[in-house]
Amino acid sequence: MFWKFNILTNTHIDSLLEKEDVTLHELMDEDDILQECKAQNRKLIEFLVLPENMEAMVNMITTEPSEDVEEKVRFKYPNTACELLTSDVSQINDKLAGDEDLVDKLYSFLESEAPLNPLLASFFSKVMGILITRKSEMIFEYLKGRKDFVGSLLNHIGTSAIMDLLLRLITCIETLSTRRAVIEWLNEQKVVERLVASIVPEKDEDIHCNAAQSLCDIVRLGREQIMQQQDSSDPDPLLITMELEETVSQLLCNMLDTNKNESVLVNGLFVIHTLLEVRRQGPEGSTDQMSQIDTDRLSQGVNSVLTAITPRLKDFHNLLLDPPKQRFSAMPTSAGHLDPPLGNTRLQIAKLITALISTNTHLVNIELTNLNTVHVLLDLYFKYIWNNFLHTQVEQCLSTILTNVPIDIDGNRQHPLLAQLFSGCKLIERLINEWEDNDVYEGKENGKRKGFMGHLTKIANCLVNAREKGDNCDIIKEKFSELSEEEREKWEKFVSNSLADVNKKNTIEFVSTDAVITSSSEDDDSDFKDIPFPQDTAMQQAFSDYQLQQMTSTFIDQFGFNEDEFAEQEDRIDAPFNERISSIDFNIKADEENTANTAMFEQACNQKIQQFDDNDSDEDIWEEKPLTYDKNSLPNMNHRPV
Template sequence: LLTSDVSQMNDRLGEDESLLVRLYSFLLNDSPLNPLLASFFSKVLSILISRKPEQIVEFLKKKRDFVDLIIKHIGTSAIMDLLLRLLTCIEPPQPRQDVLNWLNEEQIIQRLVEIVHPSQEEDRHSNASQSLCEIVRLSRDQMLQIQNSTEPDPLLATLEKQEIIEQLLSNIFHKEKNESAIVSAIQILLTLLETRRPTFEGHIEICPPGMSHSACSVNKSVLEAIRGRLGSFHELLLEPPKKSVMKTTWGVLDPPVGNTRLNVIRLISSLLQTNTSSINEDLMELNSIGVILDMFFKYTWNNFLHTQVEICIALILASPFENTENSTITDQDSTGDNLLLKHLFQKCQLIERILDAWEMNEKKQAEGGRRHGYMGHLTRIANCIVHSTEKGPNSALVQQLLKDLPDAVRERWEAFCTSSLGETNKRNTVDL
């Protein structure tokens, strides 16, 4: 009845403090809360917040333990929803700003970040991470709607501080590797690195998002904090949290790719999108691109992985020399060449690996075996290289890198482009 949003009932409940105290007392129960009751509680309070924002917020502010209790019960999804409703249900700009300032004074961001720690439970990791991601998105959406807002969003400003991100990263790179905490933290970083709403996953634009006009640029302090821990992320690619051997219908995975490594590669792809010189340099030094390329070919059937690696390669191929948006300049040597692109062709031997994998697959199929699971992605990567030689910011360099290949490799590549790749493309364009 209380959740039916009847104005007379809302008035009665919102104006009688003794009833509000009684409703509020639900939060005083021990964790974990009953999920069904918690969802009713959250719904009733959300309705009251949207109908009577000033009275309810005033009431909650008087309750000194409100934020403590929200943090205590954040593992219950309905309580996380309540926190987010507090940010979305208040329409007038000034009361909304007051709520943001109040939550910021209560250090809600710092306390949510503290929860993303190996010592905490998985539900708490997940909900704290989701809360922070939603806070970022809500803040950015709000900034887009109110272009002339004089006051910045204090919660977003706090979360984007370098020391807060460093704290988050030091939590997850604590002694033990906890997959849930690592993945939750990476989700927060990915949201902070989002310069706009992503299109469907796996969609590759030849002109990368870094070149288009995004709504919000990535905060430098976020990039700096991540950069300081790139070595630790790279280490996760080599030594992920322990996973038991996985038996599948086609063989044994030891170890499986795992959610941690997949998310680290997502993070690398987001970092490449920012096209930041110092980060590109570090990725080259660590040879992270080489490692993820090894994984691409090792895990033949993991298309989630293949998609991310494909995105990384497409971003490197299409990254412009200069990203005016973030006022960063892509790595160039004295001749103005894109060093990361050179690294991809020379150190990672992308062309050789494509040719070898293609030949191995054809040989296997000729013997009656199954087509490798990454072949569709490999076709798209090869097409992306061909496209990059014809147009795009790096066409001259890609042409030069192809010319610099050993003669035998170059001839194989040229033959491959006209025969195997051409035939595959023709076959792929035929209507089913």
């Protein structure tokens, strides 16, 4: 940047600072004040760190501006003050953190009554964040000395900027020992339990959302630390608290033992999803590189969550049948009238069931089998024919059941969910019937098929593959043998005809390069050979370039080279080029047959050279001249192409 190299020796800000009565607002009106501050303008920084100016800037970001000020400039000075205070200039950081009165004034914003001004809250969070990062120990000691800092923080957790401040406090401290001390202190202040207590029907939806997001961040950050810092044997206290069976049970009680509140249910499910997604976190292959202790620790956390959830599966099953009341009991859509809509609660429960089945836990499988939950999901799948979010979850659920390894219980391999797919759910019969119904539907709707057919095709293919190979092929073949002969014949006919036709349509066939080149050449000749292009100078030049390219291509073709062989030279030194160049006969016969090509080549070269040969001309090539056009070369504007 230009100010980094001191190209400007004197700026307007320097001129203002020479005035004895210059004010802070005058300087803030300058567009380049932030750049000058970051460029370590000594005079400017000395002015900004004056006690009265520091206090004024803190007041700007913590006090609501007067409503008398015009709206478009109402937050101009607070925004500039925030940018200056967070410019990461050491003198400003030292002055702000070293003055307890300034920190008190800044912290007083957090003790204001809810709701906070969201823009001022973002300024406050950003300034506190720079202090947490650069003055970690000082701010930590200050916050510990405040009365119930965590309570004041969570009182405004519905404001996103305050939620961000909590995350900064957990992640932005660079010193490992200080960061560890902060996390332990937050755990002692029961921040996890208090966040869980915020997800209740009595609180606002913004509080539900931000509290759930904070809990999700705590889980993800704690597990990433386990995966990345494998040499550290100390677990994250906040993660341990979050994974406790008691914590998850309390969250489930808040969700299920009160009035069925969709916001509480959905946000609570977000937290549970995060607790169950341990296998998808970290870089690819990271779980294979972890120590056995860390792997066992992660498994223990997931197992405690499963232990808490299993007794409440019945409640989630009932919510699939009787969801909470939504704002709109009926919803008109372009695809039809939904009465009632599926709702986010049932969608998130479908996602939860898929995640639980992927753990392949015996008790969970038995409970879901007894409840017949997969059957309910199939009913919803075929009822809401245009909800692809639901279709994706059900398709993944069925694919997981078909590929999960049977569990060995006392020497007996059990797979209750797979058995239920064929007996209770009648997957084969429903799949064929729905496929036939779609054929009728397509005829009525002018070729428009139902929205779940793509996922239904994937389910059918997964069933075919699982029957042919995999851990469950013997079980699936046995289930097929229990079908009636008519049902088996219908299935075989469906696989060989309908499913095979769809798979063929969905297969991408690659076209050979020769076919593409031939087709393109023919198209080019037929489309453009009869078009009368205007023969102005630019077009003549382009045509000359084209002739030169054609001659070069002819030269290459005569000696048997192609583009692939030239392109390989970067990767292969011993390419066939070295072997074949020695056989080239450079004795070109200038006979009558190539006289036309030679003349054409010389003409193109002369035209190229004439463009740059201005030694013998007195004409100024840079002189501006009026543009002239040849009327004969202009196209007929009255003619409109068909």
